[in-house]
Amino acid sequence: MHKAFPDSINRLIKELSAMPGIGPRSAERITFHILQSPRENIIDLLNSIKEVKTSVRFCGVCSNLSDGGTCGICSDPARDRTRICVVEGPGGITAMERSGAYRGLYHVLLGALSPIDGVGPDELRIGGLLKRLSGEGVAEIILATDFTTGGETTAMYLKRALEPFNVTVTRLSRGVPVGGSLEYVDIATLQRAFEDRRKA
Ligand SMILES: [Zn+2]
CATH class of the missing domain: 1.10.8.420 (RecR Domain 1)
Known part of the structure; x- marks a missing residue:
C-alpha cells in the first residue's frame, strides 16, 4: 500500500x-x-x-456463455453435431476456436476436479454432459481439459464415466506442455494436439 x-x-x-x-x-x-x-x-x-x-447466462445445453438462451455454437446449424469437445471453462472454447481445427460442439465443465478444494463431480457440469449422450447422435467426446493435475484427474474421471456409453473418447495429445492451461497454448501446438488426439 x-x-x-x-x-x-x-x-x-x-x-x-x-x-x-x-x-x-x-x-x-x-x-x-x-x-x-x-x-x-x-x-x-x-x-x-x-x-x-x-x-450473460450459461447456455442450458453446453454451459458456454450466452445472452439468455442457447449459445451461438449450440444454435449454429453448421457445426458438426457428432462431436463434443469437453473444456474446463469458456476460455477453452476460445482457444479451440482460435486453432480453427475443430468444428464440433462443446461442453463446458465450469471447473476441474480438485478434492482439496472440495470440487467433486457434483460441482461440475458432468451430469449435463452425460444427458447429452442420449439422443444427440454423438460419436466422439474429445477431452480437452487442461494438462494440469486437476485437468488430468478430470479427464481420467470422465473416461471412466463415459465407458457405459457407445461413444469414442479421445484426449488431446501431449503436444500441450505439462502444467499447461489450454488458453495459453499457441495455435499451432493446439492444432497438432487436436490432430494427434488419441483414444483415452
Ligand atoms: Zn451451448
Whole structure:
C-alpha cells in the first residue's frame, strides 16, 4: 500500500491485483490509466461490466456463455453435431476456436476436479454432459481439459464415466506442455494436439 495515495486509489489497485494475470504493477498502471482517461470512456467500461454481469447466462445445453438462451455454437446449424469437445471453462472454447481445427460442439465443465478444494463431480457440469449422450447422435467426446493435475484427474474421471456409453473418447495429445492451461497454448501446438488426439 502506498501511503502517498488516497485510500480510494489503493483500494482500486488492490481490487485489480486480485484479477487473473494482473500483478500489483499492472494494477497500478491500469489505475493511473483510468484516472487519466476521459470520464465517458470509463463510464462505457463500467456499463459493459454491468451488462455482462446482468445479461450473460450459461447456455442450458453446453454451459458456454450466452445472452439468455442457447449459445451461438449450440444454435449454429453448421457445426458438426457428432462431436463434443469437453473444456474446463469458456476460455477453452476460445482457444479451440482460435486453432480453427475443430468444428464440433462443446461442453463446458465450469471447473476441474480438485478434492482439496472440495470440487467433486457434483460441482461440475458432468451430469449435463452425460444427458447429452442420449439422443444427440454423438460419436466422439474429445477431452480437452487442461494438462494440469486437476485437468488430468478430470479427464481420467470422465473416461471412466463415459465407458457405459457407445461413444469414442479421445484426449488431446501431449503436444500441450505439462502444467499447461489450454488458453495459453499457441495455435499451432493446439492444432497438432487436436490432430494427434488419441483414444483415452
Ligand atoms: Zn451451448
